[in-house]
Amino acid sequence: MRKEYGNKVAVRKLSLMVPLGSIFGFLGPNGAGKSTSIKMLLGLVKPTSGEAFVLGERAGDVAVRRKIGFLPEHFRFYDWLTPAELLRLHGRLCGMAAAKLRERIPVMLDLVGLTPHRDKRVHDFSKGMMQRIGLAQALIHEPEIIFLDEPTSGLDPMGRRLVRDVIRAQRERGATVFLNSHLLSEVEVTCDNVAFLKDGEVVAAKDLHALGEAEVHVVVRARQLSPQAIAGLAPWTTAASVEGEQLTMTARSSDVLPHVVRHLAASGADIYSLIPARASLEDLFVRIMGEDRGL
Amino acid sequence: MGCWVMAGITFREAARKKILWTALLAGLGFLALFGIALHYQIEDFGAHSSAPFIRYQILSAMLMVGLYVVDLLAVVMTILTSVDTISGEISSGTIHAIATKPIPRWQILIGKWIGFVGMIAGFVALTFGGTIAVAYWMGGVMPENAFHGALLVFLECLLALSVTFMFGTWFSTLTNGVIVIGLHGLAFMGGWLEQMSGFTESARLVAVGVVTSLIMPSESIWRRAAFEMQTPLAGSLPFSPFANVSIPSPTMIGYASFYLLVALGIAVYHFHWRDL
Ligand SMILES: Nc1ncnc2c1ncn2[C@@H]1O[C@H](COP(=O)(O)OP(=O)(O)OP(=O)(O)O)[C@@H](O)[C@H]1O
Ligand SMILES: [Mg+2]
Numbered sequence: 001m002r003k004e005y006g007n008k009v010a011v012r013k014l015s016l017m018v019p020l021g022s023i024f025g026f027l028g029p030n031g032a033g034k035s036t037s038i039k040m041l042l043g044l045v046k047p048t049s050g051e052a053f054v055l056g057e058r059a060g061d062v063a064v065r066r067k068i069g070f071l072p073e074h075f076r077f078y079d080w081l082t083p084a085e086l087l088r089l090h091g092r093l094c095g096m097a098a099a100k101l102r103e104r105i106p107v108m109l110d111l112v113g114l115t116p117h118r119d120k121r122v123h124d125f126s127k128g129m130m131q132r133i134g135l136a137q138a139l140i141h142e143p144e145i146i147f148l149d150e151p152t153s154g155l156d157p158m159g160r161r162l163v164r165d166v167i168r169a170q171r172e173r174g175a176t177v178f179l180n181s182h183l184l185s186e187v188e189v190t191c192d193n194v195a196f197l198k199d200g201e202v203v204a205a206k207d208l209h210a211l212g213e214a215e216v217h218v219v220v221r222a223r224q225l226s227p228q229a230i231a232g233l234a235p236w237t238t239a240a241s242v243e244g245e246q247l248t249m250t251a252r253s254s255d256v257l258p259h260v261v262r263h264l265a266a267s268g269a270d271i272y273s274l275i276p277a278r279a280s281l282e283d284l285f286v287r288i289m290g291e292d293r294g295l
Numbered sequence: 296m297g298c299w300v301m302a303g304i305t306f307r308e309a310a311r312k313k314i315l316w317t318a319l320l321a322g323l324g325f326l327a328l329f330g331i332a333l334h335y336q337i338e339d340f341g342a343h344s345s346a347p348f349i350r351y352q353i354l355s356a357m358l359m360v361g362l363y364v365v366d367l368l369a370v371v372m373t374i375l376t377s378v379d380t381i382s383g384e385i386s387s388g389t390i391h392a393i394a395t396k397p398i399p400r401w402q403i404l405i406g407k408w409i410g411f412v413g414m415i416a417g418f419v420a421l422t423f424g425g426t427i428a429v430a431y432w433m434g435g436v437m438p439e440n441a442f443h444g445a446l447l448v449f450l451e452c453l454l455a456l457s458v459t460f461m462f463g464t465w466f467s468t469l470t471n472g473v474i475v476i477g478l479h480g481l482a483f484m485g486g487w488l489e490q491m492s493g494f495t496e497s498a499r500l501v502a503v504g505v506v507t508s509l510i511m512p513s514e515s516i517w518r519r520a521a522f523e524m525q526t527p528l529a530g531s532l533p534f535s536p537f538a539n540v541s542i543p544s545p546t547m548i549g550y551a552s553f554y555l556l557v558a559l560g561i562a563v564y565h566f567h568w569r570d571l
Binding site: 039044062063068073075076078080092093094137 | 391398
């Protein structure tokens with residue numbers, strides 16, 4: 001899909017496949033076109049060209065929207081309602097029966113931790129509370145796909161954990177979660193797959209479960225490291241350097257680490273610690289996006 | 296289904312935000328003022344002991360002034376209360392969570408429209424009916440075809456509402472308000488021009504008046520209503536919003552209804568296709 005606003009290209013060439021039942025992370029710097037992409041998938045914004053299919057039907061069709069939940073980026077809702085009234089409104093718009101809603105609303109309020117605030121107007125909510133009610137609104141009808149546009153941007157640590165748990169619970173339920181986020185540490189622990197968007201184009205896609213098989217950085221604290229021992233690491237590492245008692249190296253994969261330890265021990269070194277650091281998503285992100293050139 | 300949920304929530308919003316009550320209070324305030332004015336006028340009749348025929352004519356004219364104010368009040372209330380409903384939700388982003396729900400977009404717009412129509416009907420019934428009731432109860436005057444007149448005033452409000460909805464799918468709240476009030480002002484001016492021309496028999500002025508009524512037929516609906524409601528004598532006063540000099544034809548009412556439907560249709564169409 002492609003989207004232009006006037007002569008500004010918001011999404012250049014979006015080509016994406018999201019597996020059902022997974023948690024999909026959609027990453028990219030500010031202004032990359034993540035929100036615009038989600039809006040196209042929901043039918044809020046018409047693509048300038050191209051088309052998308054969600055659950056086998058054209059994106060934005062009423063029939064598909066029945067199976068979709070959405071937490072918008074700016075999570076603004078009718079703030080003159082109480083949280084329970086807001087959930088009832090959204091539930092009814094999803095076509096839910098009154099009886100079903102009566103039983104589901106307290107459950108949802110409980111899930112997002114808003115039961116103590118049930119009689120307040122949403123107007124008086126803090127940013128994080130607004131986000132929580134937004135999350136409840138997106139999940140009220142047990143959708144098959146949930147689009148979350150930066151769901152943790154205003155949340156406290158408990159709130160973030162809550163969102164993480166909710167997202168995982170949705171996957172357990174069999175739902176698919178499409179997640180826009182800048183918090184890579186969160187994405188790293190929740191997502192199954194990620195795609196990187198840059199200037200409106202998908203530049204890379206990764207299976208996060210496979211990420212661990214790639215290179216690892218290892219920091220070893222040891223004494224009696226001989227230069228020969230370091231040189232002998234070559235078969236397993238791509239880089240190694242010593243600074244005092246600290247040996248830093250990049251191993252080809254975590255599978256080779258036992259060989260490295262055995263080699264070092266055999267060469268007479270005393271090893272005090274060995275700490276592997278997985279090539280983090282953040283490193284990957286920075287590598288893919290390049291340096292920040294400003295927006 | 297979605298229509299009724301949206302209509303209900305529109306009504307709820309007006310009630311919660313106290314818009315509804317404020318408008319009703321303004322209507323009641325007007326009725327009280329109208330009652331006081333009638334009261335003093337009738338008392339002064341006693342002092343001057345005018346002929347019954349003159350008294351009746353004066354009270355009828357006062358009633359028409361009252362109804363004219365009701366008309367103006369209803370149109371302005373319609374525009375003010377509905378001006379933010381589409382554009383405001385688009386610019387604040389509340390529309391995102393609504394328009395992604397499994398209801399077609401036209402139901403969102405029409406639902407809101409129905410909500411306003413209900414409120415306007417209540418407002419017109421209260422103020423228009425109230426004015427007539429006060430006049431009848433205090434002065435014994437009754438307009439001709441009162442119900443027909445009320446329907447025409449209601450139609451004028453629906454026209455203003457639909458035009459406000461239409462521009463609301465394009466412009467920001469403020470711009471929308473400026474455009475719709477401006478259009479109504481234009482129609483207002485056109486109405487007077489047409490009347491004046493009827494009096495001065497200037498054909499070119501008639502043409503200008505007709506063209507403005509075609510651009511925005513709101514005021515001409517009122518002039519038709521005034522014509523249908525008043526007693527023949529009151530209508531012969533040369534310069535007044537109720538003068539019979541230049542009466543919009545029933546065709547004009549047909550045109551206004553068509554205008555209303557087209558505006559609503561364009562609103563639905565544009566709201567359906569635009570990016571939110
Ligand atoms: N309605 C609009 N009119 C004009 N330009 C727009 C509009 N919406 C988005 N854009 C432009 O499209 C580009 C992508 O915007 P988008 O909101 O999709 O970015 P994003 O990836 O969600 O960024 P962020 O991480 O800051 O939320 C931006 O350059 C933005 O200026
Ligand atoms: Mg965004």
